[in-house]
Amino acid sequence: MTSLRRMLDGDKLKLEGVHFLLVDDNPHALDIMAQVVLGFGVRNMTKVESAAAARQAIARGGIDIVLTDGQMPEENGYQLTRWIRHEASESMRYVPILIITGHTPQSDVTLGRDLGANFTIAKPLVPRVLLQRLFWLSQEDRQFVLSDTYKGPDRRFKRLGPPSGTDGRREGDLKGEVGEASEPNLSQAQIDALMKPAKVVL
């Protein structure tokens, strides 16, 4: 069926050299995260129970990806994301960030996106969902946007469609692969009509 089926059948991911930073104030949730990534073959991980400890780990450097709980007391995963994108060292500022959250209202997903997180994943953590996001990250070539108001991966991601070989998450996502044309291609006149600036009459 799907991208996930294809992913499960064939693709390989080598994560043993990737250093994961896992952040969750709930020790059991942290254990779940750790067990999942250990199952993926990860050998380097740092587990911390607060955003403050995560900042220290990031300041030491060498982190390749951050998985953080969204809702934590004192400083939450969204604030941590903002700190990483704005205040971490240059080498850590672009690290992929996945926010993992229990209760996930749309406003939180939007907040995470606008603070520069790469993805938001709903708890309980399901291995195949996390692995799929890791595949996506490993194939991702989104540009990074640096502006006064936003620092993070290009948020116009949806328009690019999902990575090649995947079917996407949204109902309206186009296929990641372009197949043989099934209808005549656009004529040059049609292309010109799409591309040429036109005077707008109001």
Added chain:
Amino acid sequence: MSNVRFIRAPNKLAELARGKGGLSAGEAVKRANVALERLKDASIAIIDENLALIDQTYGPGNPDRVNLSLDSLYDNASRIIDAGGGLPGSGLEECARKVCELVDRSRANHTRDWDAVDVHIATLKVLRAQGQSLTAAQRKSVLKGLSDVTTKRVGEG
């Protein structure tokens, strides 16, 4: 005027993950599920502990609940979501998410409805006991009923 720059940030994850060797996705998921299985008993214990706390603190048996904030209800429900993988297919974590939604909307709309809380707690208990033996359609119907209760008694989000 805002200064916007687009850069190609180094994707070290991609560099490392695409190297030779590694696990197939199917094998990785299988191993992760085996690893998670080791935490199953602990997850179920956490679910039961938090369900009991919710019932004791916010259930109809506690007359003092009217004086409490709903913060702990949200926290306990969040713990159930965290550990929800311990009872897959029960709908319990989805029900706990609806408890969080109820609390969120109660806060936003400055209201509190104990009948709605009672229905949510009763549903948590039912799904804990029988959720895995219900059909998907039955679980969906139960959970849809909770959303309707919240909207009707507490208001839109």
